Amino acid sequence: xxxxxxxxxxxxxxxxxxxxxxxxxxxxxxxxxxxxxxxxxxxxxxxxxxxxxxxxxxxxxxxxxxxxxxxxxxxxxxxxxxxxxxxxxxxxxxxxxxxxxxxxxxxxxxxxxxxxxxxxxxxxxxxxxxxxxxxxxxxxxxxxxxxxxxxxxxxxxxxxxxxxxxxxxxxxxxxxxxxxxxxxxxxxxxxxxxxxxxxxxxxxxxxxxx
Numbered sequence: 001x002x003x004x005x006x007x008x009x010x011x012x013x014x015x016x017x018x019x020x021x022x023x024x025x026x027x028x029x030x031x032x033x034x035x036x037x038x039x040x041x042x043x044x045x046x047x048x049x050x051x052x053x054x055x056x057x058x059x060x061x062x063x064x065x066x067x068x069x070x071x072x073x074x075x076x077x078x079x080x081x082x083x084x085x086x087x088x089x090x091x092x093x094x095x096x097x098x099x100x101x102x103x104x105x106x107x108x109x110x111x112x113x114x115x116x117x118x119x120x121x122x123x124x125x126x127x128x129x130x131x132x133x134x135x136x137x138x139x140x141x142x143x144x145x146x147x148x149x150x151x152x153x154x155x156x157x158x159x160x161x162x163x164x165x166x167x168x169x170x171x172x173x174x175x176x177x178x179x180x181x182x183x184x185x186x187x188x189x190x191x192x193x194x195x196x197x198x199x200x201x202x203x204x205x206x207x208x209x210x
Contacts, residue, residue: 129162
């Protein structure tokens with residue numbers, strides 16, 4: 001599948017109390033193309049159950065499911081994987097998941113890390129943070145110039161992440177981001193209907209750049 005558009009990332013606190021599936025479905029209905037399941041808890045049974053339900057939803061909407069930092073779960077479900085810099089080797093993950101799996105890597109604000117990820121078999125690279133982020137307030141800042149340089153040098157889709165909302169996303173897409181990764185600006189909402197509205201608005205930004 002073409003990796004372009006809204007990249008939604010789950011948050012176990014924002015999506016507690018039964019919100020996970022209805023809010024994710026709303027995001028998918030609004031046009032999210034990729035969903036990353038991010039849950040750092042140690043409850044493996046719950047994570048498997050939730051990931052299976054998310055896989056079913058993503059299949060229904062033609063979106064890709066990516067598991068954050070759990071190659072074994074990704075392999076078990078036959079879905080994609082996202083690795084941070086401290087989450088293990090992309091090359092090992094590629095060998096485990098096979099050549100068709102979508103595997104992405106966090107490259108912070110460093111082009112050399114992205115070039116290394118390409119060599120190790122990444123399907124996409126993620127740069128960030130671009131703005132102040134609730135999830136990773138201490139992450140190094142990435143720039144629009146970095147995006148342009150990466151787009152010129154790398155033959156892979158580029159994900160921008162970190163504090164992105166509907167007011168600041170457009171320049172990132174203009175300068176080279178294939179996907180915009182969003183957590184709070186999508187899921188910190190009072191209703192599933194509001195999540196869908198936001199997802200449609202993010203998705204429309206890509207149509208304007210098509």
